[in-house]
Amino acid sequence: xxxPKMTLWRVIFAxxxxxxxxxxxxxxxxxxxxxxxxxxxFPWGLWIGFDVMCGVGLASGGFTxxxxxxxxxxxxxxxxxxxxxxxxxxxxLFVVVGLMYxxxxxxxIWHPLVMWNPHSVMxxxxxxxxxxxxxxxxxxxxxxxxxxxxxxxxxxxxxxxxPLMILGxxxxxxxxxxxxxxFLIVPAKLYPLWYTPILPLQFFISAVAVGLAMxxxxxxxxxxxxxxxxxxxxxxxxxxxxxxxxxxxxxxxFLDLSHRHVLALLTRNRVExxxxxxxxxxxLAPAVLLYSARIRRRPGAxxxxxxxxxxxxxxxxxxxxxxxxxxxxxxxxxxxxxxIAVTLSIVAVGFAAFRAIAxxxxxxxxxxxxxxxxxxxxxxxxxxxSA
Amino acid sequence: xxxxxxxxxxxxxxxxxxxxxxxxxWGMAYNDKIAAEEQISAHKLTCIQTHGEHFSRRLCMNCVxxxxxxxxxxxxxxxxxxxxxVYDASKCIGCRYCMQACPxxxxxxxxxxxxxxxxxxxxxxxxxxxxxxxxxxxxxxxGATRSGDRGELLAEARKRIADxxxxxxxxxxxxxxxxxxxxxxxxxxxxxxxxxPANVPRxxxxxxxxxxxxxxxxxxxxxxxxxxxxxWIAHRRAEVAKAERERQ
Ligand code: SF4
Numbered sequence: 289x290x291x292p293k294m295t296l297w298r299v300i301f302a303x304x305x306x307x308x309x310x311x312x313x314x315x316x317x318x319x320x321x322x323x324x325x326x327x328x329x330f331p332w333g334l335w336i337g338f339d340v341m342c343g344v345g346l347a348s349g350g351f352t353x354x355x356x357x358x359x360x361x362x363x364x365x366x367x368x369x370x371x372x373x374x375x376x377x378x379x380x381l382f383v384v385v386g387l388m389y390x391x392x393x394x395x396x397i398w399h400p401l402v403m404w405n406p407h408s409v410m411x412x413x414x415x416x417x418x419x420x421x422x423x424x425x426x427x428x429x430x431x432x433x434x435x436x437x438x439x440x441x442x443x444x445x446x447x448x449x450x451p452l453m454i455l456g457x458x459x460x461x462x463x464x465x466x467x468x469x470x471f472l473i474v475p476a477k478l479y480p481l482w483y484t485p486i487l488p489l490q491f492f493i494s495a496v497a498v499g500l501a502m503x504x505x506x507x508x509x510x511x512x513x514x515x516x517x518x519x520x521x522x523x524x525x526x527x528x529x530x531x532x533x534x535x536x537x538x539x540x541x542f543l544d545l546s547h548r549h550v551l552a553l554l555t556r557n558r559v560e561x562x563x564x565x566x567x568x569x570x571x572l573a574p575a576v577l578l579y580s581a582r583i584r585r586r587p588g589a590x591x592x593x594x595x596x597x598x599x600x601x602x603x604x605x606x607x608x609x610x611x612x613x614x615x616x617x618x619x620x621x622x623x624x625x626x627x628i629a630v631t632l633s634i635v636a637v638g639f640a641a642f643r644a645i646a647x648x649x650x651x652x653x654x655x656x657x658x659x660x661x662x663x664x665x666x667x668x669x670x671x672x673x674s675a
Numbered sequence: 676x677x678x679x680x681x682x683x684x685x686x687x688x689x690x691x692x693x694x695x696x697x698x699x700x701w702g703m704a705y706n707d708k709i710a711a712e713e714q715i716s717a718h719k720l721t722c723i724q725t726h727g728e729h730f731s732r733r734l735c736m737n738c739v740x741x742x743x744x745x746x747x748x749x750x751x752x753x754x755x756x757x758x759x760x761v762y763d764a765s766k767c768i769g770c771r772y773c774m775q776a777c778p779x780x781x782x783x784x785x786x787x788x789x790x791x792x793x794x795x796x797x798x799x800x801x802x803x804x805x806x807x808x809x810x811x812x813x814x815x816x817x818g819a820t821r822s823g824d825r826g827e828l829l830a831e832a833r834k835r836i837a838d839x840x841x842x843x844x845x846x847x848x849x850x851x852x853x854x855x856x857x858x859x860x861x862x863x864x865x866x867x868x869x870x871x872p873a874n875v876p877r878x879x880x881x882x883x884x885x886x887x888x889x890x891x892x893x894x895x896x897x898x899x900x901x902x903x904x905x906x907w908i909a910h911r912r913a914e915v916a917k918a919e920r921e922r923q
Contacts, residue, residue, distance in 0.1 A: 321786030328716060328783040331771035359902055361909035392769020392784065392791045396749075399768050403749035409884055410748035410772045412891075454902045458895055472883045473742055473776045476874045488887055617780070 301636055308633025311626035315389055325624045330613070334623040337609030338631055339386030341467055342602050343379050344417075345491075348499035349506070350376025350424060351460035358453050365526075367519055370431060370651045371510060372503050377424040378641055382634050383417060389630055409469045416463035423456040435649045464495035471608055477616030480550045481564045482608050490544075493537045494601055497571075500530040501597035508591045513643060514652060524584040527593065534575035534597065538568070560615065563607050570600030678758035678803050679825035679857040680734070680812065681832055684869055685842055686819035687730040689723055696814035697721045697734075700799065717783045717794040721811060724870050729862065731869035732820065734811070735760065735781045735796035736849060736856035738879075743773035743782055743795075745881035751793075758825065758857045759798035767793055778853050778875045798822075798857065825857060832859050854879025 315323040326333050349372040357365050388394040400414040426445060433442045445452075468491030471478055484490070504523050511518040545551050554561055574593035583589045614620055646652060691710055698705035703718055713724045714733075721734040737760045744752040744760060751766035752773060773793060774782040785791035799809040803822070807813070812822035821828065829847070836843045848860035852875040860866060867873040876883075 317789075319787055319789050319791060320784075321788075326786065328714075328774065328786075329780060331774035331784065355902075359906045359909065361906070361913055390770075392771065392793075393767065394769075396766075396768040399749045399766060403751075403766050405745075405747055405750040407745045407881065407885065407888065408748045408750075408772070409888065410746060410770055412888070414748055450903075450906060454899055454906070457902060458898055461898065462891060462895065469884060469887050470772075472887060473746055473880050474778075475876055475880075475883060476778055476872070477775075485883075485886070613775075 301640070304629070304632045304636045307625075307629035308636075311629040311633075312389075314626050315630070320390075320392060323624065323626045323630075325621060325627070327619065327621075329617050329619040330621045332613075333610060333621060334627045334631055335386055335390035337606045338602070339390070339634060340383050341605040341609050343383040343386060343634075344463065344467060345495045345498050345601055345605060346502050346598070347376040347379025347383075348460060348464060348495040349503040350379075350427075350499070351457050352496055352499035353503060354427070354453050355457050358450075359457065365522060367652075368503055368507055368522060370428075371506050371646065372499075373424060373427050374431075374642060374645060374651055375502065375506060377421070377428050378638050378645075380417060380421040380424060382638050384421070385634055386631075409466050409472075412466050413463060413470065416459050416466065420456060420459040420463060423452060423459060426452055427456065431649050431651060460495075461492060465489065465492040467491050468608075474613065474616070477613050478608065479560045479612040479615060480548070481545070481553055481560060482612045484544050484548060486540075486544055487608070490537070490541065493533065493540065494571075494604060497530060497533045497537055497597055498601040500526050500533065501574075501594040501601070504530070504590055504594035505598060508587060508594070510646065510652060514646070516652065518587050520585070520587060523587075523590055527578045527584045527590055530593075530597065531575055531578035534571055534578070538571060538575060541568070560607075560612065563603065563611055567600055567603040567607055570596050570603060574600075677756070677825045677857065678798065678822065679737075679828050679859065680798065680809060681821045681823075681828040681859045681861070682732050683819050683821075683832075683835065684729055684731055684860065684862040686817050687723070687732065688817055688819070689725065689730040690816060691723050692814040692816060693732065693811035693820055694719070694721055694723060696810040697796070700802070700810040715781065715783060717785045717792075720783075720794060720796045726869045729864060729869050731860075731862075731871065733781075733870070734858060735798065736779050736853070736858045737796075737798045738853050739855040739857065740853075740879035740881050742776040742778065742853065742880035745884065746772045746776040748772065755800060757800065757804055759800040759803060760795075761797045761800050762793060762795065764792040769793075776880065778880060779872060828859060832861055835861060851877045853877075854882075 311323060320326060324333055324335070353365060353369050353372040356362050357369050384397075387397065391397060400411055401418070405411050426448075430442055430445055433439075433445070465488035468487035468489070471483070471487055472485065475483055504526055507518060507523050510516065554564070574596045577583045577589070578593050583593070610621060694710060695705055697720055698709075701720060703720075709719055712719055713722055715722050721732060724731045724733060737758060739754075741752065741754055741760045744750075744754050747767075748770060749766045749768055751763045752760060753763075754760050769784075769791060771784060771793070774780075774784060782793050782795045784793055799807070799822075802809060809820075809822040812820045815821075821831075829850070832847050836845055836847070842863060844862050844865055846866070848862070848866045848871055849856040849858050854877070860869075860871065862869050865873075
């Protein structure tokens, strides 16, 4: 009965992939000059600003949930842990794919392994991507092993699982924040609404927020795609944490602006002001809404809030990574169609891969009864809290 | 001693002999069309610009503490003891962080090539290590570009300003910019009027990043211990709770 809708999506999917293939041809044959609108004045564009900076961030649900479930031992969130790890793993794989497009010499992507410069944030980012992708692979491996019933390697992985998880959380923390640190070296280029010495901290907190939002987003989509009931109590619980994280984030940003005496910039009628406003509004609205228990009980509203956070996050990363740098670089940048095509293709393939893997491997394993009951308790608990 | 270049805009006659010598030294094409370009690019590593009645020259500033060298993930860019900031194209992965980080927008990229390189002036590293002048300084017919010892050139620049205070804007560009560079400018007018970026921080840029990077080992090890501790407590509590439930 959902066939027609599926067909529409398939057509869109195919169109995106075809444009992506054309763009790839351009990239391979004519280099970065032929496939992007980058220039000497503006060396980083959409592929860094979105594919890398957002890809890594949107994957942060993985480490957030691992911390919640395994470190803080809040077991009731276990049912949504695996999808979050899968998203994170795919997210990182696609960051690597994005890098293969963006690097001038993708054939040398392994160079940071053997050529070191510990003073470079990019060096740190490179190592974190590599190590954390490996960790995510190992964290997801049990799902694959279960599917094929290989119990021996499963036991090995179990043995190293705690240090592995701690390593993963540390790497993510470093990595999320160091994406912000990348821009510490451009104090004169990045617009003052965004340039701050605490960029790493801001990036870390917003990554945690978007990790939670992405988990809500995924749970909602998976429940539809796989015809399962939404784990509403769980998701509502996450939403509550999300509201707190967002509040901390926004408060920190306000303090930062006032501390640096740049609040007056907000009265200027510039593109930057509006983009900044958009980014903040997209974070502020869900922060306020999610404090209401009524909103948290409605799947549609929860989903809407999660989407806002995701877009607010993307707006922030694009502002820091591209638009906020335009004035300081004395130039304008609008991505070429091929840059957009590659980005869309990566996202589309990501969605498709998630679906394919989730329907073949036990990602959404039915979890034993008590968990759901415990979940129901939280919802009641949270109602009491917010009443 | 460390080498430097002194460019005196008030002496420059805009003949572009430096451009030509630079192109020859790098083995790059040079013709009227390229001579007319007033921007540095991957095929033109220095250029003469006209700003009203004043000339200006752009080239790599070869900073004392270069941002580009500090950000390069593979260490393809190095500050040499001699002064020049050199680049090893065989290491470069093409991330272009050096271009993003440079406050003078100097590094350029071979955008059109399939196997591109970053390109920038390296103050004639191999010529200077043989004791020669830079190609541009050697070519300059009027001494507007001079190369030599950094300390001596600085003294010379100060002397020129002191001798003819009415002809010079009383500052040396490059002395404090980005924590100090190896290219000094003298000009009759404020430097922004001859196209030099005015908002370059006075502090060495790598410090901005290093302040964060240096705390990482501490944060990481503390974080690791903290996480392990939380894990232990959380699981211990669960075990105790379970044991108690079983006893009842
Ligand atoms: S583009 Fe090359 S030289 Fe520049 S920072 Fe990246 S790897 Fe280093």
